[in-house]
Amino acid sequence: MKIIVCVKRTPDTTTQIRVKPDKSGIEQDIEWILNPYDELAVEEALKLKEKNGGIVTAISLDPDANNSVLRRCLAMGVDEACLLKGGKNYDSYSVAKLLADEIKQREYNLVLFGKQAIDDDNYQVPSMVATLLDVPWVSVVTKVEVNGDSVCATRQIEGGEEIMETKFPCVISCQRGLNEPRYPSLKGIMLAKKKEIPVKEIASLPESVAVTGHEAPSPRPPGRIVGEGSGAVKELVRLLKEEAKVL
Amino acid sequence: MSYLTFIEQRNSQVKKSSLEALSVASKIAKSEGAPSNAVLVGKDIKGNFDTLYKFGADSVFYKDDAKLEFYNPVIYRDLVVNAVRKTNPKRVFFSATSMGKDLAPAVSCRFEATVIGDCTEYKESSGKIIWKRPVYAGKCYILLCGNKNPEFVTLRPNVFNAVEQASSNKSEVEIDFDIGSVNPKIQVKEIRVQQKGRPELTEASIIVSAGRGLKGPEHFSLRDQLADVLGAAIGTSRAVVDAGWRPYSEQVGQTGKTVSPNLYIAIGLSGAIQHLAGMTSSKVIVAINKDKDAPIFKIANYGIIGDAFEVIPALIEEFKRVLGK
Numbered sequence A: 001m002k003i004i005v006c007v008k009r010t011p012d013t014t015t016q017i018r019v020k021p022d023k024s025g026i027e028q029d030i031e032w033i034l035n036p037y038d039e040l041a042v043e044e045a046l047k048l049k050e051k052n053g054g055i056v057t058a059i060s061l062d063p064d065a066n067n068s069v070l071r072r073c074l075a076m077g078v079d080e081a082c083l084l085k086g087g088k089n090y091d092s093y094s095v096a097k098l099l100a101d102e103i104k105q106r107e108y109n110l111v112l113f114g115k116q117a118i119d120d121d122n123y124q125v126p127s128m129v130a131t132l133l134d135v136p137w138v139s140v141v142t143k144v145e146v147n148g149d150s151v152c153a154t155r156q157i158e159g160g161e162e163i164m165e166t167k168f169p170c171v172i173s174c175q176r177g178l179n180e181p182r183y184p185s186l187k188g189i190m191l192a193k194k195k196e197i198p199v200k201e202i203a204s205l206p207e208s209v210a211v212t213g214h215e216a217p218s219p220r221p222p223g224r225i226v227g228e229g230s231g232a233v234k235e236l237v238r239l240l241k242e243e244a245k246v247l
Numbered sequence B: 001m002s003y004l005t006f007i008e009q010r011n012s013q014v015k016k017s018s019l020e021a022l023s024v025a026s027k028i029a030k031s032e033g034a035p036s037n038a039v040l041v042g043k044d045i046k047g048n049f050d051t052l053y054k055f056g057a058d059s060v061f062y063k064d065d066a067k068l069e070f071y072n073p074v075i076y077r078d079l080v081v082n083a084v085r086k087t088n089p090k091r092v093f094f095s096a097t098s099m100g101k102d103l104a105p106a107v108s109c110r111f112e113a114t115v116i117g118d119c120t121e122y123k124e125s126s127g128k129i130i131w132k133r134p135v136y137a138g139k140c141y142i143l144l145c146g147n148k149n150p151e152f153v154t155l156r157p158n159v160f161n162a163v164e165q166a167s168s169n170k171s172e173v174e175i176d177f178d179i180g181s182v183n184p185k186i187q188v189k190e191i192r193v194q195q196k197g198r199p200e201l202t203e204a205s206i207i208v209s210a211g212r213g214l215k216g217p218e219h220f221s222l223r224d225q226l227a228d229v230l231g232a233a234i235g236t237s238r239a240v241v242d243a244g245w246r247p248y249s250e251q252v253g254q255t256g257k258t259v260s261p262n263l264y265i266a267i268g269l270s271g272a273i274q275h276l277a278g279m280t281s282s283k284v285i286v287a288i289n290k291d292k293d294a295p296i297f298k299i300a301n302y303g304i305i306g307d308a309f310e311v312i313p314a315l316i317e318e319f320k321r322v323l324g325k
């Protein structure tokens, strides 16, 4: 079984995001991590490989050619990694097109993604790559069952789930609940350090959207303590009704 | 140049969030003197046409077929792509629901376009529209505009109002596309509905959320009772989900659901940055916590310092009294 996992570097979730003074983007002096949803995709790939045999390849597209998240994937147990240098951070279509072009040159049964990258929260690359590869896809998946060539994937929707049936080759995007990602072992980390990560430089594509600025969220009004204990409940409910008018 | 809005239905009923998207599309279309069209696919859907006209649709492009009862990403994509090609719109709108977020990029990529996704505001500026959308789970906003046609936009549910407006023409056009010619390679086997009778987190106007302060899974019925009095959705923190007390589908935050209700009641929740990221765009936030220094109080409009086990029952009583229940 050949599995490809697409992974992205995103700011750590504990990061305070600060907008640059010229509003062109965010300050970059922050901690970066492997996108938490992509970690689920890596874990799922490794589990499927452990069960069915095969090979797992991680691909990351990074304008700065930073390979830290691919190192982490290797340390978790991924067999090989490929770094694509290029692309623009924001433009999902060009990210998807560049990834799909790379994937097309490889053999695969399954391509795994995170459901969204927690930076731009775009939620677009998996359905786009599937469409560009002309294969079926299931996004926001919390359970995957593989039986020979058949795949049964549970997808989370508003107030419930859809169980989808399809066949390899296909694309799946991963949602929390699917698995618990492993921590890299010491041995894995040592092995990963020795592995080479090939870098492919690729040309960028014209942009289909223009970013015109960034804004910090408007500050919330300072909090107000209504009172202590159940004695404050009457006043709180009155404020919600008469002042905030939300009841 | 026209406008097109994808209308989502469940059980043959159009969703309110699609009417919100249609209203925005129709308003912009009408200000430009352009037609506002809708595309609706499903089974037994014709009863919805009048509703779409009421919210400004001039023509409805539809496909009514038993095979379209459930969402099939491949067939739905091909049908919508067909409607886009036929109507050649300037902008195409979707609501940023589970289906909209899945479908819009699959359609847009056939037109080599990125989706401007999950927008919460827009502004017209010299013939262009500048869209505003949250990024980093709401820790920051990005401003964007499309630079080619069609431009693909999804709108966050519950942010824009569904507004009735005049429509002309009022015609239905069946999409001329043979579903049988597509090999979908995928199908829905089953749909499982959870928590019947309670609104879904991302669609609710009131949310009651409780964290580790509730001490154990057996106490979450208190949260649920409060939610039931208010007709609210129920939420929780990741700490609670990780402890296995509540399912992941209830998690609010950066790695859970992003919500923006009118009222968010946070009980026994410390207000970790990842939790705040998912809910700070709520209109009014109430915090109940026994620790007066809990970070949640910094962003709460109203706070009560106190023990959840004392305050929740009192809240239930008071809400019942005020709401006449």
Ligand SMILES: Cc1cc2nc3c(=O)[nH]c(=O)nc-3n(C[C@H](O)[C@H](O)[C@H](O)COP(=O)(O)OP(=O)(O)OC[C@H]3O[C@@H](n4cnc5c(N)ncnc54)[C@H](O)[C@@H]3O)c2cc1C
Binding pocket: A013, A036, B210, B211, B212, B213, B214, B236, B237, B238, B239, B240, B251, B252, B253, B254, B255, B256, B257, B267, B268, B269, B270, B271, B272, B273, B274, B275, B278, B288, B289, B290, B291, B294, B306, B307, B308, B309
């Ligand atoms: C990668 C990553 C992603 C994350 N994503 C999310 C996310 O999406 N959503 C999320 O919520 N968290 C997320 N977290 C976790 C987050 O950092 C916090 O650990 C979590 O939000 C804390 O949950 P809590 O407020 O329920 O618990 P705690 O932080 O333990 O807070 C409990 C609160 O209850 C109060 N309390 C205790 N007893 C009572 C009582 N009897 N009455 C009233 N108050 C009481 C305490 O004073 C305290 O403030 C993430 C963390 C990481 C590392």
Ligand SMILES: Nc1ncnc2c1ncn2[C@@H]1O[C@H](COP(=O)(O)O)[C@@H](O)[C@H]1O
Binding pocket: A006, A007, A008, A035, A037, A038, A041, A059, A060, A061, A062, A087, A092, A095, A099, A112, A113, A114, A115, A116, A117, A118, A120, A121, A122, A123, A124, A125, A126
């Ligand atoms: N630059 C990238 N390199 C590799 N994979 C990516 C990249 N951007 C997005 N992805 C994948 O696509 C998923 C969804 O991202 P997005 O559509 O940007 O929210 C992510 O979880 C990754 O699996």
